[in-house]
Amino acid sequence: MKITNARIIVCSPGRNFVTLKIETDEGLTGIGDATLNGRELSVAAYLTEHVIPCLIGRDPHQIEDIWQYLYKGAYWRRGPVTMTAIAAVDTALWDIKAKAAGLPLYQLLGGKSRTGVMVYGHANGSDIEHTVDEVLRYADMGYKAIRAQSGVPGLEKVYGVGKGSLFYEPADADLPSEHDWSTEKYLRHTPKLFERIREKLGEEHHLLHDVHHRLTPIEAGRLGKSLEPYNLFWMEDATPAENQESFRLIRQHTTTPLAVGEIFNSIWDCKELIENQLIDYIRATVVHAGGITHLRRIADLASLYQVRTGCHGATDLSPVCMGAALHFDLSVPNFGVQEYMRHTDETDAVFPHAYTFDKGMMYPGDVPGHGVEIDEALAAKYPYKRAYLPVNRQQHDGTLWSW
Ligand SMILES: O=C(O)C(=O)C[C@H](O)[C@H](O)CO
Numbered sequence: 001m002k003i004t005n006a007r008i009i010v011c012s013p014g015r016n017f018v019t020l021k022i023e024t025d026e027g028l029t030g031i032g033d034a035t036l037n038g039r040e041l042s043v044a045a046y047l048t049e050h051v052i053p054c055l056i057g058r059d060p061h062q063i064e065d066i067w068q069y070l071y072k073g074a075y076w077r078r079g080p081v082t083m084t085a086i087a088a089v090d091t092a093l094w095d096i097k098a099k100a101a102g103l104p105l106y107q108l109l110g111g112k113s114r115t116g117v118m119v120y121g122h123a124n125g126s127d128i129e130h131t132v133d134e135v136l137r138y139a140d141m142g143y144k145a146i147r148a149q150s151g152v153p154g155l156e157k158v159y160g161v162g163k164g165s166l167f168y169e170p171a172d173a174d175l176p177s178e179h180d181w182s183t184e185k186y187l188r189h190t191p192k193l194f195e196r197i198r199e200k201l202g203e204e205h206h207l208l209h210d211v212h213h214r215l216t217p218i219e220a221g222r223l224g225k226s227l228e229p230y231n232l233f234w235m236e237d238a239t240p241a242e243n244q245e246s247f248r249l250i251r252q253h254t255t256t257p258l259a260v261g262e263i264f265n266s267i268w269d270c271k272e273l274i275e276n277q278l279i280d281y282i283r284a285t286v287v288h289a290g291g292i293t294h295l296r297r298i299a300d301l302a303s304l305y306q307v308r309t310g311c312h313g314a315t316d317l318s319p320v321c322m323g324a325a326l327h328f329d330l331s332v333p334n335f336g337v338q339e340y341m342r343h344t345d346e347t348d349a350v351f352p353h354a355y356t357f358d359k360g361m362m363y364p365g366d367v368p369g370h371g372v373e374i375d376e377a378l379a380a381k382y383p384y385k386r387a388y389l390p391v392n393r394q395q396h397d398g399t400l401w402s403w
């Protein structure tokens with residue numbers, strides 16, 4: 001088999017998505033997600049200008065060799081743009097290989113390691129009582145694991161708290177909108193939120209929380225310790241992770257499990273975190289961490305240290321990434337949980353898919369490939385619209401902070 005053509009489809013059915021489609025001389029096609037929120041066109045250009053010309057004429061079955069060729073061959077290694085572009089190629093090639101074999105992708109990854117994929121949903125509220133109601137609503141929908149984020153008194157906008165009830169969309173403006181931040185207000189509020197949730201919900205469900213890189217390590221230790229009575233499944237992105245060693249300080253102060261890695265793009269970003277057992281869950285995902293091929297390598301390293309996977313699955317990752325992630329989740333031995341932030345009906349219509357949700361679990365389906373397609377005619381009706389993530393500033397003096 002030979003790759004005869006590859007092209008990029010950029011569309012915005014409610015939000016921007018970049019999709020790579022690879023075509024072959026045998027009529028089989030494969031697609032991969034290439035969406036990098038707020039920087040979409042840089043990946044589209046990287047693929048069109050620098051990657052696609054290198055793919056034409058190659059055998060799509062040689063997934064590992066093509067991965068190495070794109071990674072080592074560029075000379076310039078890693079980084080979100082490069083690794084998202086490689087991920088898109090890798091995902092499309094796995095899709096083609098599985099279609100050629102007539103098998104769902106998880107069969108090529110070793111088959112099922114479990115009956116289904118536990119996912120967590122997002123309960124967001126403007127205050128504690130509103131968040132509690134949302135958590136209970138998610139429990140009623142069947143979710144076994146629920147992430148809770150709440151507005152903080154005295155802060156106008158807080159990460160994770162959107163306007164809609166099922167669809168949270170932070171990339172909300174043509175230029176970055178500005179939020180304000182107060183660590184003390186947040187640290188006072190968050191333990192009260194989880195105390196109230198456990199009071200109303202009981203102990204059966206898993207609860208998760210995303211700090212979104214806003215605390216210093218010692219502040220994160222303080223928060224983790226104060227949340228211990230509420231038995232969280234994880235506390236996510238407690239502090240920025242460029243300095244992997246900084247998680248040691250958090251670990252010294254709390255037994256609340258730690259998750260990190262949605263912005264990681266290679267095994268090198270999490271090597272020390274994993275080898276030193278400074279985290280419990282690794283959140284790297286298909287689209288931003290070099291595709292199925294590289295994510296399996298990360299998961300294998302993690303498995304040596306009993307670190308489990310918890311792939312990122314926000315709405316800015318397209319259904320193509322979601323489909324591929326579910327095949328990975330179903331097969332990987334050290335699976336933990338999969339994030340599932342629902343897409344809008346418009347997005348689902350552009351990306352028809354085989355995956356399903358039932359009682360808090362997801363199933364990738366059994367059609368050959370990863371089970372997600374793109375309706376190009378429909379996609380063409382939704383042109384790209386620039387949209388950026390917000391920035392955060394300290395409330396008391398305007399210092400730029402992590403968002
Ligand atoms: O889903 C999460 O845990 C997030 O933190 C979502 C991110 O803010 C979002 O994917 C940024 O593009």
Ligand SMILES: [Mg+2]
Nearest residue numbers: 210236237262
């Ligand atoms: Mg997150």
